[in-house]
Each structure stands twice: as C-alpha cells, then as structure tokens.
Amino acid sequence: MSEKTGLAIDTLMKVFACESKVDKQTLKHCFKAFQLKLCDDDFFYPQISPVEESSLTLYPELELPEGQVPLNSQFYLERSPIEEECYKAILQPGALIRLKAPRRMGKSSLLARIIEHGSQNNCAAVFLSFQLADTRLFQDLDKFLQWFCANISLNLNIENKVVDYWDDLFGSKISCKIYLEEYILSSLETPFVLGLDDVDLLFQYPDLADNFFGLLRAWHEEGKNKEVWKKLRLIVAHSAEVYIPLNVNHSPFNVGIPINLPMFTHQQVQNLTKIYNLDFSPEQEEKLMYLVGGNPYLLKLALYNISLGKVTLDELLLADTHAVSNIYLDHLQRQLWNLQKQNSGLLNALEKVVFAPKPIELDLVESIRLQSLGLVNFQGNEVVISCSLYQQYFQQYFCSQD
Structure with a gap:
C-alpha cells in the first residue's frame, strides 16, 4: 500500500484510523492510488461557531520564508536574551555591535529590529547592505567611500555633498571621516x-577591507573621546569569521559586543511549530531537527510547506534530496552553485566532510567559508556536516561525479 500510494506507512495508518487530521494532498494520493478522484463535493464543511471562528483568526497568514522577516511578522522568533542585549547596547554612546552567523540564520532580521528599536528611541537610522554596491567599487577605495557616504545621505534624506567635502590632498579616508563628522553627525540632533x-x-578585497575596517575601528575609538562621535552607533553583520589579516589595533572585529546567532533549540522549534498551527510529537520534532538541524530557514521552509498541505512531515523525511518535487531542491542547488563559484578546493573540502565518519580538520579558510554557507559546524578545530539534509544531497552528488 505504501508503494502504491507513495505515502509513508505512518501516514497511511493515520488515514485509515480516521482519528488524526491529515491534509488534502495526502487524501488525494490515497484516492489516486485506487483510480479515484477527490472532488470538492466529497468534503463536509461543518458550520463554525463564533467562538471557533474567532480562534481561527489568532493564527497568522503564512509568509514565504525568504529574506528578512518583516518587522510586524508573527513568524519572527526571538532568541532571548540576544534581542534584549542588542536593544540595550544600541542606545549606549559610541556603541558597536557585531552580528555573526552563517547565511539564512536571521542576521538581517535581527539587524532590522535593532535599527527599528533605535528609531523608536529617537535615533536617526540607516540600513546599508554591501550587496547593493557595484563590484567595480570594491576595486577603488576612493569610489567606494564616496558611494558609502552618498548612500548615508540618501537614506537620511539630506543633500549629497560628497563633492564639497572630498579633498585629494587629505585622501579618501580623511575625506570620509570629515564628511561623517562635519556634515552627517554635526547636522543631526x-x-x-x-x-x-x-x-x-x-573580505574578497583585502586592501579595501583593511582600509575600511580600519576606519570603522577609528570611528569607534573616537566615540570614547569626542562628543560628536558618541552619536554614532555601529552594527556590523557578517556570515564568516574574519580570515583576512587585519592589524589587531585597526580591526573592529575584536571590540564592541559580539553576538553569535545560534541554531534554534528544541524549545524554540516547539514554539515555531505552534506559530504555524502544527502539532508535532517530540519524536517528530526530533526527526525534523535531525534532517535540518536548528537552521531557521530550513525549519521554516518545512513548516510553511507542511502548513500549506504541499507535503507531510513523513514524506519530507523520506524524500530524495535530488527529486524535482523536494521542497529543498532549489536551496540545495544554490548551495552547490555557491561552492562551484568560489573554487573547486571548497567542493573537495566538503566531499571529505560528508564522507567522514567523524569530525575532521580542514584548511582554516576552507572551514570558515563552508561554515559561512551553513554547511558545517565547528567542533573545536574540526568540522562536521551541519545536518542530514546536506549530507544526503552532497553524498549523492559526489557519488554521481565518479
């Protein structure tokens, strides 16, 4: 029966026991196996009482788990006490907060909330992603810093006066500092x-990185001595450990408040399933976490699709990671593309990890880059694959290349 319907045995038992809820998609699979078509007329819709109807409105409309979680979203899950610590820190003069976590772990969502908290507490605020910068700008420090200053002006809705403050005699870094100090900060109350x-x-442009990060550190230090620089509160978000050589006295990555976003815990996963109006047993939650770890994006993508009835948990757990119907296929292919784009050495390093029976030690830069993609976790100086989903997909991929 399981082979005929394509459903897991546990799911079939639920269907025929008629005691637990199952989604429409599961019923359609059962009917199709017997060459029957499930129509709208086959469903009975009981009249919902006012009390039941009001309780249904408590459940939020589903949001596609892509990108930053909107500020007013009910699907944002706090990782206490991280939020409280950041909200308190950003209101301190000359603050510097460093957010670090692999991609799709919620850095941008937390960053947006810290900025919003500042705005609500009478702070001017600007969010700036370096993904918006043209690649050519990273080749030229002068052009990059002018772009940086111009974007701050744009986001503050004030006139761009970069040309007026830029002086070839002083150079790019001093001109940038003067612009922020004498124009931006001095004009703000x-x-x-x-x-x-x-x-x-x-990090891919060491010379630019060394100069720019040195500037950030200098501005932070200025905040200890000059009143005007105490106005500046910096938040720096990044996916990877700093693997480029930076002067310890010129780096912003060893000062301020470090915030490392962890994977979701079992309790947080339980809270998340409730937000999605799903009722999983402890055993089911354990199996889901084994598949995707505590990765917020992978968890939300699973819960989103299960809530929509596109897949059941049992089907997801048994799904071929290379199947076109797998909800994770697009993400997995993008991970593979990211590895191929960077260099072949990174793919070779991951191959060692996915087939290793225990944690192994790799080249440090390779380990850091794999961690920034969320593919591995550190255990001391060694790394291990971060979840079963990645292990299944990449083991199958590497075997197909032989």
Whole structure:
C-alpha cells in the first residue's frame, strides 16, 4: 500500500484510523492510488461557531520564508536574551555591535529590529547592505567611500555633498571621516544608528577591507573621546569569521559586543511549530531537527510547506534530496552553485566532510567559508556536516561525479 500510494506507512495508518487530521494532498494520493478522484463535493464543511471562528483568526497568514522577516511578522522568533542585549547596547554612546552567523540564520532580521528599536528611541537610522554596491567599487577605495557616504545621505534624506567635502590632498579616508563628522553627525540632533549588512563581501578585497575596517575601528575609538562621535552607533553583520589579516589595533572585529546567532533549540522549534498551527510529537520534532538541524530557514521552509498541505512531515523525511518535487531542491542547488563559484578546493573540502565518519580538520579558510554557507559546524578545530539534509544531497552528488 505504501508503494502504491507513495505515502509513508505512518501516514497511511493515520488515514485509515480516521482519528488524526491529515491534509488534502495526502487524501488525494490515497484516492489516486485506487483510480479515484477527490472532488470538492466529497468534503463536509461543518458550520463554525463564533467562538471557533474567532480562534481561527489568532493564527497568522503564512509568509514565504525568504529574506528578512518583516518587522510586524508573527513568524519572527526571538532568541532571548540576544534581542534584549542588542536593544540595550544600541542606545549606549559610541556603541558597536557585531552580528555573526552563517547565511539564512536571521542576521538581517535581527539587524532590522535593532535599527527599528533605535528609531523608536529617537535615533536617526540607516540600513546599508554591501550587496547593493557595484563590484567595480570594491576595486577603488576612493569610489567606494564616496558611494558609502552618498548612500548615508540618501537614506537620511539630506543633500549629497560628497563633492564639497572630498579633498585629494587629505585622501579618501580623511575625506570620509570629515564628511561623517562635519556634515552627517554635526547636522543631526539625535544619535545615529548605522547598520552594515554583508560586510564579509569585502573580505574578497583585502586592501579595501583593511582600509575600511580600519576606519570603522577609528570611528569607534573616537566615540570614547569626542562628543560628536558618541552619536554614532555601529552594527556590523557578517556570515564568516574574519580570515583576512587585519592589524589587531585597526580591526573592529575584536571590540564592541559580539553576538553569535545560534541554531534554534528544541524549545524554540516547539514554539515555531505552534506559530504555524502544527502539532508535532517530540519524536517528530526530533526527526525534523535531525534532517535540518536548528537552521531557521530550513525549519521554516518545512513548516510553511507542511502548513500549506504541499507535503507531510513523513514524506519530507523520506524524500530524495535530488527529486524535482523536494521542497529543498532549489536551496540545495544554490548551495552547490555557491561552492562551484568560489573554487573547486571548497567542493573537495566538503566531499571529505560528508564522507567522514567523524569530525575532521580542514584548511582554516576552507572551514570558515563552508561554515559561512551553513554547511558545517565547528567542533573545536574540526568540522562536521551541519545536518542530514546536506549530507544526503552532497553524498549523492559526489557519488554521481565518479
């Protein structure tokens, strides 16, 4: 019966026991196996009482789990006490917060909320992602810093006066500092929260990174001595550990408040399933976490599709990771493309990890880059694959290449 319907045995038992809820898609699979068509007329819709109807409105409309979680979303799950710590820190003069986590772990969502908290507490605020910068700008420090200053002006809705403040005699870094100090900060009567996302894009351009990160550190230090620089509150978000050589006295990555976003815990996964109006047993939650770890994006994608009835948990757990119907296929293919785009050495390093029976030690830069993609977790100096989903997909991929 399981082979005929394409459903897991546990799912079939639920269907025929008629005691547990199953989704429409599951019923359609059962009917189709017996060459029967499930029509709308086959469903009975009982009249919902006012009390029941009001309770249904408590459940939020589903949101596609892509990108930043909207500020007013009920699907944002706090990782206490991280939010409280960040909200408190950003209101301190000269603050610097460093957010670090692999991709799709919620950095941008938290960054947006810290900025919003600053705005609600009488701070001017700007969110700036370096993904918006043209690649050519990373090749030229002068052009990059002018772009940086111009974007701050644009986001603050004030006139762009970069040309007026730029002086070839002083050079790019001094001109940038003068622009922020004498034009931006001096004109503001309130503190200024500046959130910088995707700063690890600069790691690929060591000379630019060394100069720009040195500037951030200098501005932070200025905040200890000059009143005008105390207005600046910096938030720096990045996916990877800093693997480029930076002068320890010129780096912003060893000062301020470090915030490492962890994977979701079992309790947080339980809370998340309730938000999606799903009722999983502890055993089911354990199996889901084994498949995707505590990765927020992978978890939300599963719960979103299960809530819509596109897949059942049992089907998801048994699905071929290379199947066109797999809800994770697009994400997995993008992960593979990211690896291929960077260099073949990174793919070779991952191959060692997915077939290793225990944690192994790789080249440090390779380990850091794999972690930034969320593919591995560190255990001391060694790494291990982050979840069963990645292990299944990449083991099958590497076997197909032989």
